Amino acid sequence: MSDAKFELYYWPGIPGRGEFVRLVLEEAGADWVDVGLQPEGTKAVMAMLGKGPVPAYAPPVLKVGDLVISQAPNICAYLGERFGLVPSDEASRLHARQFQLTVADGVSEAHDSHHPIAAMKYYDEQKDAAKHRAEDFRTQRIPKFLGYFERVLKANPQGGGKYLLGRDFTYPELGLFQLVDGLLYAFPNAMRRIAPEVPAVMALHQRIRERPRIAAYKQSPRAQPFNQKGIFRHYPELDDPNATK
Amino acid sequence: MSDAKFELYYWPGIPGRGEFVRLVLEEAGADWVDVGLQPEGTKAVMAMLGKGPVPAYAPPVLKVGDLVISQAPNICAYLGERFGLVPSDEASRLHARQFQLTVADGVSEAHDSHHPIAAMKYYDEQKDAAKHRAEDFRTQRIPKFLGYFERVLKANPQGGGKYLLGRDFTYPELGLFQLVDGLLYAFPNAMRRIAPEVPAVMALHQRIRERPRIAAYKQSPRAQPFNQKGIFRHYPELDDPNATK
Numbered sequence: 447m448s449d450a451k452f453e454l455y456y457w458p459g460i461p462g463r464g465e466f467v468r469l470v471l472e473e474a475g476a477d478w479v480d481v482g483l484q485p486e487g488t489k490a491v492m493a494m495l496g497k498g499p500v501p502a503y504a505p506p507v508l509k510v511g512d513l514v515i516s517q518a519p520n521i522c523a524y525l526g527e528r529f530g531l532v533p534s535d536e537a538s539r540l541h542a543r544q545f546q547l548t549v550a551d552g553v554s555e556a557h558d559s560h561h562p563i564a565a566m567k568y569y570d571e572q573k574d575a576a577k578h579r580a581e582d583f584r585t586q587r588i589p590k591f592l593g594y595f596e597r598v599l600k601a602n603p604q605g606g607g608k609y610l611l612g613r614d615f616t617y618p619e620l621g622l623f624q625l626v627d628g629l630l631y632a633f634p635n636a637m638r639r640i641a642p643e644v645p646a647v648m649a650l651h652q653r654i655r656e657r658p659r660i661a662a663y664k665q666s667p668r669a670q671p672f673n674q675k676g677i678f679r680h681y682p683e684l685d686d687p688n689a690t691k
Numbered sequence: 692m693s694d695a696k697f698e699l700y701y702w703p704g705i706p707g708r709g710e711f712v713r714l715v716l717e718e719a720g721a722d723w724v725d726v727g728l729q730p731e732g733t734k735a736v737m738a739m740l741g742k743g744p745v746p747a748y749a750p751p752v753l754k755v756g757d758l759v760i761s762q763a764p765n766i767c768a769y770l771g772e773r774f775g776l777v778p779s780d781e782a783s784r785l786h787a788r789q790f791q792l793t794v795a796d797g798v799s800e801a802h803d804s805h806h807p808i809a810a811m812k813y814y815d816e817q818k819d820a821a822k823h824r825a826e827d828f829r830t831q832r833i834p835k836f837l838g839y840f841e842r843v844l845k846a847n848p849q850g851g852g853k854y855l856l857g858r859d860f861t862y863p864e865l866g867l868f869q870l871v872d873g874l875l876y877a878f879p880n881a882m883r884r885i886a887p888e889v890p891a892v893m894a895l896h897q898r899i900r901e902r903p904r905i906a907a908y909k910q911s912p913r914a915q916p917f918n919q920k921g922i923f924r925h926y927p928e929l930d931d932p933n934a935t936k
């Protein structure tokens with residue numbers, strides 16, 4: 447399919463769960479290709495799903511030589527460890543994976559806020575249930591997830607409130623950045639309310655956004671914007687009502 | 692809290708996500724204690740959540756000496772690798788984690804089948820939405836998850852249709868066992884319909900159930916039965932209707 451060392455297979459047209467992998471590849475400066483964005487990309491992604499001795503349940507799938515792996519948090523951990531985006535001691539690796547998995551749980555709940563009944567049915571078919579689930583997500587779950595990471599940032603004895611792990615940037619910060627970025631897109635009103643409660647998380651989001659490779663990537667044609675087909679969708683009726691003056 | 696080498700912190704009273712960890716500890720023959728089942732267990736679990744330099748978002752939490760980690764699939768991978776319940780080559784480890792994560796996705800969806808709107812509200816408050824979500828879960832999602840593992844079992848060139856990975860038992864088979872076990876409890880009618888489509892998965896479930904250490908554990912007072920408070924709940928109105936003759 448290409449000469450790149452790392453091939454990402456993910457649906458074109460949305461950031462989706464593939465974006466968590468893309469951010470690690472970009473931050474690592476890896477030699478990679480987004481197969482879904484190539485000609486016949488969707489076909490290639492579909493073909494990859496059924497193939498090989500270890501099938502994938504769903505994209506993203508990463509192919510590196512003969513190795514084919516799936517599950518976004520698994521791929522992110524593999525790349526983060528391989529590229530030295532986390533210290534190599536066992537505890538750091540396990541804690542980084544723990545954070546990445548907690549980000550992934552938040553991502554799944556963000557998806558279900560607009561699709562609480564059936565992933566394969568249209569939003570319009572589950573609008574009423576979505577209103578209830580989104581209210582719970584905005585008022586209970588977003589504060590709980592982001593509040594957790596706020597506590598992590600403050601509990602890290604070496605991080606000065608800035609780092610999830612140890613005394614420097616690690617790859618799960620890319621995941622937390624993307625989760626916050628998606629929430630800002632989908633729930634701008636709710637996030638205006640919640641952000642002051644989680645200042646360290648919001649500062650981390652800003653720092654990651656300004657990392658040179660992440661900033662360059664997000665402005666490149668390789669980055670796909672949020673839209674109404676992805677995990678993070680902006681339906682005004684699912685957000686907090688507009689603040690009245 | 693105890694002299695055991697491995698301390699599991701999980702809510703007492705339900706198998707829950709803790710059960711995925713318990714099964715690996717039992718199969719490994721580890722020296723472990725279920726802190727939640729000790730006197731004042733719930734208090735100890737709650738205290739563990741806020742504590743330490745790397746807080747946990749939720750139980751299960753595993754404490755091994757100074758190491759404290761959370762997220763069930765992360766703990767299972769740590770234990771499975773440490774106890775040699777997966778080959779030590781990189782590909783096997785990554786694929787085992789991929790399977791464990793896919794099991795965890797199925798577990799989350801099983802939970803949401805009775806709680807599609809709000810995790811902290813009662814089932815009775817979301818019964819109507821649950822009916823719709825459970826129907827989708829039974830007709831679309833269970834067949835998709837179990838069908839995936841059926842394909843994995845058949846695609847493994849060394850496994851003779853019996854093993855997820857390589858030529859022998861590996862720890863994610865414990866997770867798949869528990870997922871199937873929970874589905875059989877929660878959705879007996881639906882599983883009667885689905886089981887014939889996934890014979891290799893059902894045979895794996897039976898083999899794991901008969902493994903000496905798993906069988907002994909499940910009959911011991913350490914094992915807590917499924918009930919109406921856990922992830923897998925049997926509400927007849929959420930299952931397939933009873934077959935008519």
